Amino acid sequence: MQISRKNLDQRQDHIYDTIVVGGGAGGLSAGIYLQRYNLSSLIIDKGKARSYWMQELHNYLGLPPDTPGSELLKHGKDHYLSLNGDFLNGFVEDVVDEGDTFAVTTKVGRNNNSVYPVLRSKYIIVASGIIDQLPPLEDMQNVYEYAGYNLHVCMVCDGYEMTDKKCGFFAGSEASIEEMVFNLSWFTPYITIFTHGMFEINPQLRQQLEDHGYRIVETPIKQFLGENHQMTGVELTDGSVIELETGLISMGSKYHNDYLHRINLDYKGNNLITDKMGRTSHDRIFAIGDLKVGLNQVVVAAGDGALAATQIWRDIRNATPPRRWEENLFISEQLPVSSYQ
Template sequence: MQLSKNNLQDKQNPIYDVIVIGGGAGGLSAGIYLKRYRLSSLMIDKGKARSFWMQELHNYLGLPPDTPGRVLLQRGKEHYASLDGDFLNGFVEEVIDEGQTFAIKVKVGRQNSIEAVFRSKYLIAASGIIDYLPPLDDMRNVYEYAGYNLHVCMVCDGYEMIDKKCGFFAGSEVAIEEMVFNLSWFTPYITIFTHGVFTISEPLRNKLKEYGYPIIETPIHQFVGKNHKMTGVELTDGSLIELETGLISMGSRYHNTYLKDINLELQGNNLLTDKMCRTSHPRIFAIGDLKVGLNQVIIAAGDGALAATAIWREIRRTTGARPWLENLA
């Protein structure tokens, strides 16, 4: 059932078995499995999952390689709705551990918003991350090419960059150290752009020079290209650098601040989980990009199945077997 401001009241009293925060591939997969397991669930989605603006999902088994991410999400949402799962567009502000239940505070509506509180026995955090993109005055110019031949994931899209002139757009020296030499597995034709926001140390500068990787520290004015195909970068001094593809590595923002008051184990910015995606809290699960692992759509979907199954097994053991009452009369 699609929830809105008009029908929230009736849904704030019952306690859901599970609330899923995030309606991306992982969250939708979890929701579908939860409903197939006959568990009550509410999915709360802020909109625009990371995969929403990916134009082609080349790494999802069984789908045509030109399938847009938004198509996968729409089909997943329709599947979840067909199983009578509750869905709410809203922004989760806080999760409070009440002992046996969680209270989830949600802001609903971007204009004239209202606050609502929902409760559940279990929680699945599937809210993902947002990648930082080159901060230009005209961000539409970035989105013109992002998700086409301007990529954010080397694991997903490295093979699309094979032996192409690639711009590597870094947000820090650490990003260069971690990514550039791995990127060279796919292509050695790498030009590094700092956008003028940080300085590269002399040791790293010398190492990059040894491999012949140019460093461009002049800020970017705009990307250039046509029909979503990026062909280069125009710098603020008017010069043009020709490219055939690009990889953005400027960091990410994790959507997990609603868990800040719950003491969960982290590895860096990622939540630590067991093999079934359970965090250090026994009733909180983390899936997809929030947890330690590969940031892949197909893995997030698998994580959703794992988390939902673990929760069902636990509730099933607690509830016990259902008797055939007519045979006991």
């Protein structure tokens, strides 16, 4: 059921089999599988998953290519609630390992009206994802006019959409250029790199980019240009305009995993290291989706959720004695031996 401040007290003393932090594609998939395994689960969602503002999911098997991410998430949440899972809109602030259980402190509500319930579970699935850093403009709404349409944040997801188009690569660091630009050239060679004046490019890399014909623009961006959510270029702070047909933002991301700071886990960079089922270095904490090492794909996150939930069910099932058919045992005890001959 949908949990709110009005009925929180009904769950304060309940110990869930699993609390899932994050209600994106991975978290919802995990929740659906947990409920179908007859386990008790709670999804705590801060709202606006990364996939929420993806306007068209062109690479999700079985869905029309113009399906928005928000529609996928709505159907996923409805499915989860139909299986009697609990769903709470809130922001997880802290997780404490109490031994057999985890204590999860969550902020519910905003500002002075917030409450901070502590909810408990045997397992945790962290599916809270990442928040992309966007070009820092005075009018950030101007970015959201085009982000998720033809202004992309994932080359693996949307490289095909940029094939042979004039592409603006909006970089947040020199490292992002080294990591992404030459891979982006697989899809299009018509690349203009924008640094927004935030960092310098070393001479060797600059020469390498120029040798491939890629343009470098270091003047800050004033605004994106376009109409009907289709970006057609950028205006720079000096008044000049550069025409584009598409764009890829790679300015960095914030990993939403601060609530795990009390727990010693193994990381590779900012990503949690897991086994093939999503188990981290803590045997009762699983990581899925963007927080783990691997591809940042909606369909991959959904698969991660299924794997993590399945492994948790296996753990709990293996620690639980098989159920007995008591009525049949009683009947068998009453029957004479000849009845079995």
